Amino acid sequence: EIVLTQSPGTQSLSPGETATLSCRASLSVSKYLAWYQQKPGQAPRLLIYASSDRAIGIPDRFSASGSGTDFTLTISRLEPEDFATYYCQQYGSAPHTFGQGTKLEIK
Amino acid sequence: EVQLEQSGAEVKKPGESLKISCKGSGYGFTNYWIAWVRQLPGQGLEWMGIISPGDSNTIYSPSFQGQVLISADKSIKTAYLQWTSLKASDTAMYYCARSYTSESFFDLWGQGTLVTVSS
Numbered sequence: 001e002i003v004l005t006q007s008p009g010t011q012s013l014s015p016g017e018t019a020t021l022s023c024r025a026s027l028s029v030s031k032y033l034a035w036y037q038q039k040p041g042q043a044p045r046l047l048i049y050a051s052s053d054r055a056i057g058i059p060d061r062f063s064a065s066g067s068g069t070d071f072t073l074t075i076s077r078l079e080p081e082d083f084a085t086y087y088c089q090q091y092g093s094a095p096h097t098f099g100q101g102t103k104l105e106i107k
Numbered sequence: 108e109v110q111l112e113q114s115g116a117e118v119k120k121p122g123e124s125l126k127i128s129c130k131g132s133g134y135g136f137t138n139y140w141i142a143w144v145r146q147l148p149g150q151g152l153e154w155m156g157i158i159s160p161g162d163s164n165t166i167y168s169p170s171f172q173g174q175v176l177i178s179a180d181k182s183i184k185t186a187y188l189q190w191t192s193l194k195a196s197d198t199a200m201y202y203c204a205r206s207y208t209s210e211s212f213f214d215l216w217g218q219g220t221l222v223t224v225s226s
Contacts, residue, residue: 034212095168
């Protein structure tokens with residue numbers, strides 16, 4: 001089973017700043033990596049798939065990159081609604097594991 | 108509207124059985140796979156398994172193999188997750204999610220079903 005490790009566990013930033021979230025895989029997943037956003041009391045929402053492709057309706061403030069074992073999600077010009085928990089997920093090898101999440105909180 | 112509608116919250120006792128559901132609408136139900144994802148209270152997401160409603164081909168995570176049963180009834184566009192003997196440790200939110208193939212990301216999620224197991 002591929003283990004995904006996200007860092008940091010929590011990031012405290014102010015609106016307008018840039019968030020950089022990391023996801024590292026224990027084995028290569030090529031570009032088979034997705035990012036999801038989850039707000040309290042809500043289901044996760046797809047942000048990014050195939051490592052860097054934005055899902056429909058996702059603003060271009062969200063960008064992502066990486067391949068193999070190292071991936072990054074960048075959120076520029078943070079808006080109040082961006083403060084949430086973010087999960088990466090690999091779908092290159094079953095079971096399609098998730099990272100433990102990074103909580104983005106308002107500073 | 109394209110959506111996955113899950114059944115309502117459940118409160119059960121240890122040892123009881125349970126079957127929760129996920130109904131797809133607004134898209135070709137058999138053109139996609141349906142996965143189940145567990146979220147323990149205050150914790151992250153865990154991939155449990157995935158089913159192709161068209162032929163009921165199912166893949167389980169080793170962590171959940173033998174612990175739950177995933178099934179589907181394509182005639183009523185519904186996928187299921189069931190337990191034969193619940194434990195307190197099964198208390199969690201369970202989400203269904205849509206995937207284009209068995210090796211793909213989830214582009215659509217249900218609203219979640221909260222399962223509480225307590226004596």
